[in-house]
Amino acid sequence: MTDHVHDLRSVREATDRLLTAVAKLDNAALAEESHLPGWTRGHILAHLARNADALVNVFEGRPMYESGTARDTDIERDAGRLLEEHLADLRDSTARFMATTEHDQDWSRTVELRNGVTDLAANVPFRRWIEVDLHHVDLNIGYELSDLPDEFTAREIDFLADRWSGRPEVPPVALVATDGRTRRTGSAGDPAVTVSGTPAELLAWLAGRGDKGASLTTSGGPLPELPPL
Numbered sequence: 001m002t003d004h005v006h007d008l009r010s011v012r013e014a015t016d017r018l019l020t021a022v023a024k025l026d027n028a029a030l031a032e033e034s035h036l037p038g039w040t041r042g043h044i045l046a047h048l049a050r051n052a053d054a055l056v057n058v059f060e061g062r063p064m065y066e067s068g069t070a071r072d073t074d075i076e077r078d079a080g081r082l083l084e085e086h087l088a089d090l091r092d093s094t095a096r097f098m099a100t101t102e103h104d105q106d107w108s109r110t111v112e113l114r115n116g117v118t119d120l121a122a123n124v125p126f127r128r129w130i131e132v133d134l135h136h137v138d139l140n141i142g143y144e145l146s147d148l149p150d151e152f153t154a155r156e157i158d159f160l161a162d163r164w165s166g167r168p169e170v171p172p173v174a175l176v177a178t179d180g181r182t183r184r185t186g187s188a189g190d191p192a193v194t195v196s197g198t199p200a201e202l203l204a205w206l207a208g209r210g211d212k213g214a215s216l217t218t219s220g221g222p223l224p225e226l227p228p229l
Helices: 004-022 041-059 068-078 083-101 121-138 150-164 199-207
Strands: 110-112 118-120 173-177 182-185 193-197 217-219
Touching: 004 083, 004 121, 041 068, 041 083, 041 110, 041 121, 110 121, 118 121, 121 150, 150 173, 150 182, 150 199, 173 199, 193 199
Parallel strands: 173 193
Antiparallel strands: 110 118, 173 182, 193 217
């Protein structure tokens, strides 16, 4: 089983790293565009705070979000706040999330996330780590995919390769990283396409970030187009 204690510690470290970086911004910077189309930096911070509260709901057996519309409305409502309000909200919502994980619970139980997705409770801390660290990159404030911890990058590549496995719209693909690790993703069958690059470059393609695979090397065919996350 996933080491949720380790992952919770990593969530705290990633959150501290993000808060330290964001505290150096000003209110005007929060209104500027992020790397995510249509979202300012304020939208990302609002999303991170509300996602922490949503994961509290997951642990306590409630729907993650009241609805997709309510989720989007809350983010839009909070996006334009002042820097200090964003920082306080993210600190407080993170504290609520961490406090919930300290309760006695069955970490091997299945919990329900958005859109009917289910997972083990023990995997939720890593999902939160994904939110914090990838969205730190999305803020466009100097933290890049290549700056992510090596462990995070390797595990997120595993996570996304598994996510795209068995998808009929994605051809069978072999992933070859410069760190020597190989993986496969896409639909069943022997991979006809091999995609090679650094771990950060592979993550960029799988997660739809950065140059989205432009720096990767492919053989056996063109770089497949992945569905949106």
